[in-house]
Amino acid sequence: VQLQASGGGLVQAGGSLRLSCAASGRTFMRYSVGWFRQAPGKEREFVAALSWSGGGTYYADSVKGRFTISRDNAKNTVNLQMNSLKPEDTAVYYCAADPAPFHSGSYYDKNYNYWGQGTEVTVSS
Numbered sequence: 001v002q003l004q005a006s007g008g009g010l011v012q013a014g015g016s017l018r019l020s021c022a023a024s025g026r027t028f029m030r031y032s033v034g035w036f037r038q039a040p041g042k043e044r045e046f047v048a049a050l051s052w053s054g055g056g057t058y059y060a061d062s063v064k065g066r067f068t069i070s071r072d073n074a075k076n077t078v079n080l081q082m083n084s085l086k087p088e089d090t091a092v093y094y095c096a097a098d099p100a101p102f103h104s105g106s107y108y109d110k111n112y113n114y115w116g117q118g119t120e121v122t123v124s125s
Contacts, residue, residue, distance in 0.1 A: 001026040001114050005095045008119030011085055015123070019080040021095030021116055028071065032098045033078040035069065036109050037091035037121075044109050047093070050078055051102030058102060063089075085123045092118040 007019040021033060034049035048069040049058045057069050068081040078095065096112035105111040 001028075001031065001097055003095050003097060003114055003116035005093065005116035005119040007080075008093060008121045010122045010124065013085060013087055013123055013125050015085050016081070016083045017085065017121060019082065019093055019095075019119060019121075021078045021080075023076050023078075023097065027073075028076050028078060028097070029073060030099060031114075032100060032102045032106055033069075033071070034096045034098070034106060034109075034112060035080045035093060036096060037089075037093045038118075039088075039091040042091075044094070046107045046109070048080060049102055049106055051106075052100075056102060058106070082121070085121075087123045087125045090121060090123050092120050094118045 002024045004022045032051045035047040036044050037047050038044040050069045066084045071078050095116040097114040098112045
């Protein structure tokens with residue numbers, strides 16, 4: 001499956017952005033999909049994920065209550081709605097897919113087989 005992330009941009013603190021991860025080649029329905037981010041000088045970190053099985057959602061504590069991950073099966077996309085953005089959310093955001101139900105390893109980028117190219121989010125204070 002090929003992934004294409006989009007929707008990044010520059011936004012003021014408190015604003016919102018909606019990232020989208022589009023899949024081609026395969027349906028997203030049989031994949032768990034995760035969003036990760038990497039800020040300058042930092043390691044890539046887990047942000048949110050959506051399991052193929054039952055559609056369970058999982059979030060990092062730092063974004064819980066502000067970000068929402070969802071699946072649009074008709075468009076074969078997984079979206080990340082980001083509200084109440086903070087300067088510390090500034091990073092390059094990546095979507096990734098794993099052909100398995102969400103599991104304990106799904107919090108780690110090494111367990112994802114497919115990656116999009118990243119979309120940059122900058123939150124100004």
